[in-house]
Amino acid sequence: MKTVANSTLPNTVLRPDYDRxxxxxxxVHLGFGAFHRAHQALFTNEMLSKSNTDxxxxxxxxxxxxxLIESLRAQDHLxxxxxxxxxxxxxxxxxxxxxxxxxxxxxxxxxxxxMAEPQVAIVSMTITEKGYCADPATGKLDKNNPxxxxxxxxPSEPKSALGYIVQALxxxxxxxxxxxxxxxxxxxxxxxxxxKAAIIEFAQxxxxxxxxxxxxxxxxxxTMVDRIVPAATEETLTEIAxxxxxxxxxxxxxxxxxxxxIEDNFVAGRPDWNVAGAEFxxxxxxxxxxxxxxxxGSHSFLAYLGYLGGYHHISxxxxxxxxxxxxxxxxxxxxxxxxxxxxxxxxxxYATLLINRFTNPSLKHKTWQIAMDGSxxxxxxxxxSLRFHLDQGxxxxxxxxxxxxxxxxxxxxxxxxxxxxxxxxxxxxxRQICDQHGLNVSVVPxxxxxxxxxxxxxxxxxxxxxxxxxxxxxxxxHGAVATVAAL
Ligand code: NAI
Ligand code: CS2
Numbered sequence: 001m002k003t004v005a006n007s008t009l010p011n012t013v014l015r016p017d018y019d020r021x022x023x024x025x026x027x028v029h030l031g032f033g034a035f036h037r038a039h040q041a042l043f044t045n046e047m048l049s050k051s052n053t054d055x056x057x058x059x060x061x062x063x064x065x066x067x068l069i070e071s072l073r074a075q076d077h078l079x080x081x082x083x084x085x086x087x088x089x090x091x092x093x094x095x096x097x098x099x100x101x102x103x104x105x106x107x108x109x110x111x112x113x114x115m116a117e118p119q120v121a122i123v124s125m126t127i128t129e130k131g132y133c134a135d136p137a138t139g140k141l142d143k144n145n146p147x148x149x150x151x152x153x154x155p156s157e158p159k160s161a162l163g164y165i166v167q168a169l170x171x172x173x174x175x176x177x178x179x180x181x182x183x184x185x186x187x188x189x190x191x192x193x194x195x196k197a198a199i200i201e202f203a204q205x206x207x208x209x210x211x212x213x214x215x216x217x218x219x220x221x222x223t224m225v226d227r228i229v230p231a232a233t234e235e236t237l238t239e240i241a242x243x244x245x246x247x248x249x250x251x252x253x254x255x256x257x258x259x260x261x262i263e264d265n266f267v268a269g270r271p272d273w274n275v276a277g278a279e280f281x282x283x284x285x286x287x288x289x290x291x292x293x294x295x296x297g298s299h300s301f302l303a304y305l306g307y308l309g310g311y312h313h314i315s316x317x318x319x320x321x322x323x324x325x326x327x328x329x330x331x332x333x334x335x336x337x338x339x340x341x342x343x344x345x346x347x348x349x350y351a352t353l354l355i356n357r358f359t360n361p362s363l364k365h366k367t368w369q370i371a372m373d374g375s376x377x378x379x380x381x382x383x384x385s386l387r388f389h390l391d392q393g394x395x396x397x398x399x400x401x402x403x404x405x406x407x408x409x410x411x412x413x414x415x416x417x418x419x420x421x422x423x424x425x426x427x428x429x430x431r432q433i434c435d436q437h438g439l440n441v442s443v444v445p446x447x448x449x450x451x452x453x454x455x456x457x458x459x460x461x462x463x464x465x466x467x468x469x470x471x472x473x474x475x476x477x478h479g480a481v482a483t484v485a486a487l
Contacts, residue, residue, distance in 0.1 A: 002246040004093055005076035009244055013080075016095025018048045023056030023098045027271075028115050028180075030161050031126035032059040032068060032100065038081050038229045038254040040124060040185055044096035046276035055271040056098030058114055062127070062161060069102045071249040079250035082240050084362040090256070091243050108157050115168035116175065121268035123168070124183040125195070126225075127161045129376035130425045132188060132198050136379045137455045139194045141201040152205055162202045169203075169218065170210055179217040181266045185225045189292055189380040190285055192222035192263060221263035224287040226295065228357060229254040230365040255363055257353075261287045286341050289384065293335040294347070295354055297381040298327045301398065302358070303370035304405030308415055308480035311367055318359040322485035328355055329487065330398035338388035368421070374406045375426040375453050386458055397467060401487060404471035405480065407447050411439055415479050426452070439476055444469045 009015065027044070029036060041057060048055065059077075061069055072079060077097040083090040101111050115123060125131065133145040141162075142148065151163030158164045169179060182199065184191035199220075203211035230236075232252050240251035260273065264280040274280055281287075299314070305326075306317040317323040331351040341347065382399050389396035410430045412420050424430060429450065437443035448459035448468065458464055474483040 001074075003075035004080055004244060004246060004248045005078050007244070007246040009093070009246075012091065013244060014090070014092040016045060016049065016078075016093060018095070020056075020095050020098075022054050023048070023096070024054050024119050025058035025098045025114070025117070026055050026119050027057045027122045027124060028060060028120050029057050029124045029126075030060050030062060030164070031128075031131070032061050032065060032072070033126055033128075034231050034252050035225075035227070035229045036126045036185070037079065037094070037250065037252045039225060039227050039258060039260065040126075041094050041096050042081055042092065042258070043260060043273050043276045043278055044271060045092070045094045047271050047273050048096055050275040051272055053271060055096075057096050058099040058101065059097055060101045060111055060114075062103060062159070062164065066102050066104050068250055069100045069105060072097065072100050075248070075250070080240055080244060080248045080252070082236075082243060082251065082253040083256045084253050084360070085256045086360050086362060089243065089362070091240075111164065112158075112168050112171060115164065115180075116171040116177065118177050120180050122181045122183055122266065122270065123165060124185055125161055126185050129186060129188055129373055129380075131161050131186070132184075132194055133160055133162055134194055134198050135452055136376045137383070137452055139188075139190070139197060141198045143205075148202065152202070155206055162198055165199055166203050166206065166210070166214070169214055170207070173210065173213050178268050179214070180268055181270070182218060182220050183223060183262075184220070185223050187225070187292060187296055187377075187380075189288060189384070190222055191288070192220040196220035217267065219265045219267040221265040222284040222288060223263065224259070224261040224284050224291050226259040226291055227254055227257060228363060228365060230363060231369055233364065235364070253363070255357060255360055257357055286339070290339050290341060290345070290347070290350070292381055293338065293385055294331045294350060296377065297335050297385070297399075297402070298330045298354065299358075299370050300374070300377055300381050301330050301402040301405065302327055303367045304374070304402060304409045305480045305484050306367040307371055307420070308405060308408055308475070309484065310415075310481075313363075314358050314365045314367060314370070315361050315363060317367070318355070320481070320484075322481065322487075324355065326398065326401075326484045326487045327358065328352075330402070334389070334396055334398040335385050337394070338385035371409055372423040373425065374410065375424050375430070375450075378403065378406060379453055383455075383458060386464065390458075390461060390463060397471070397487060400464070400467035401471040401483060404444070404468050404475055407443060407468070407472055408439075408475045408480075410434060410447075411443070413439070426450075441469050441473050441476070444472050
């Protein structure tokens with residue numbers, strides 16, 4: 001079969017220009033999803049073509065994605081990224097991946113042994129917000145999470161990312177090997193700190209000595225990651241096949257923009273990702289907050305209200321003047337004031353850039369995709385800025401409307417009475433509450449009382465209850481498009 005590995009590709013396609021045979025799996029990555037393929041693996045590819053090193057990546061999917069791993073193996077671990085601007089597309093074949101594993105294909109022990117190999121210096125992750133098994137409102141380990149319960153009962157056969165990491169570190173410690181750096185690349189506020197807290201607490205419940213060893217020896221840098229990478233569709237793959245002249249089931253399309261800010265805190269060395277445009281800094285937290293609140297916060301706003309308003313993609317919402325203005329105002333009036341940024345940061349310029357990125361008509365980023373896992377996303381995208389406005393006594397109607405939009409969305413019925421496919425790890429709890437109340441404003445305090453999402457100082461605050469209730473009432477009476485226009 002013709003693949004990206006054995007076909008003669010058009011000259012317009014950029015291919016790896018370094019010797020892949022010298023690469024070693026010094027990075028093990030958990031989560032060979034859409035994002036990582038177009039971000040960390042691409043940065044690594046570019047770093048390899050600019051410097052003479054052997055940093056390769058072993059890809060692991062712990063949940064689903066067996067087919068992707070099989071396809072990747074069938075094409076010598078090469079795959080394509082199509083960077084789609086409004087007018088042109090750049091096509092790159094990525095060569096930084098050296099190996100791949102999946103517990104369902106290769107067994108749990110093989111995965112653990114790979115993570116325990118002496119040359120492994122970094123275990124990185126894009127496992128989605130829920131992969132951290134942490135309480136979304138506090139960022140602390142959720143001891144009632146079924147994966148945590150299962151892994152604590154049977155640590156040598158883990159299921160969760162935390163379980164794999166702790167078991168692999170245990171093996172390394174027993175063998176007298178150096179630890180590895182744990183690098184989260186998920187959209188989680190203070191992602192390194194959340195990963196550390198969850199892993200340390202998990203280890204404490206398992207073996208306090210191992211916990212101490214991890215705390216002393218392992219580092220957990222925070223990272224701010226940014227690139228809009230929608231899930232691949234049939235359409236994306238057909239377009240990539242046309243550009244390549246052969247099929248690539250691992251191909252992925254994304255926007256041209258990319259950004260990666262990394263806390264420089266690696267215990268066993270790191271690649272010079274800066275030669276590929278990443279920034280190493282001492283403190284990532286302000287950049288993370290800026291991105292999570294301004295980009296992701298307004299993304300969630302557009303996802304819930306856009307879906308309800310009948311817009312399938314983020315770029316479709318940008319053709320509606322009301323949504324476009326509301327998204328910009330949400331960034332500048334709700335989110336920007338809540339940030340403390342290094343001097344000289346141009347937040348208005350950032351907001352304008354975001355609106356332009358959202359407008360890119362070549363990217364088919366589904367509002368439904370971004371609406372997914374709202375229980376995990378809302379606290380970190382909106383909780384901090386909500387607190388800020390409550391303290392200041394300032395206007396937070398954009399945040400209240402976004403939260404009301406989420407509440408209307410998780411009812412599971414759209415404005416035309418059609419079913420919404422609500423995907424969320426807390427979907428059962430949310431559904432139960434919504435079923436009790438129907439499309440009635442009484443659902444607002446009931447959902448605000450879910451403390452895993454809204455801690456009491458937010459969810460029980462009368463100002464929050466009032467503002468979200470009035471936005472919800474408007475959604476019921478006038479619909480999403482009119483509610484957004486009236487903002
Ligand atoms: P995806 O759905 O393509 O991939 C999800 C990956 O997470 C898969 O590899 C899956 O195996 C793994 N996974 C899912 N649940 C897990 C669990 N409970 N434990 C361990 N692994 C689990 O999603 P995509 O687009 O790759 O995004 C993943 C994450 O990357 C996002 O949740 C976000 O935090 C971050 N991100 C995504 C961006 C994007 O535009 N797609 C941009 C910036 C960050
Ligand atoms: C989106 C993000 O799916 C979502 O929730 O808001 O994945 C967004 O596309 C990225 O963070 C952009 O960097």
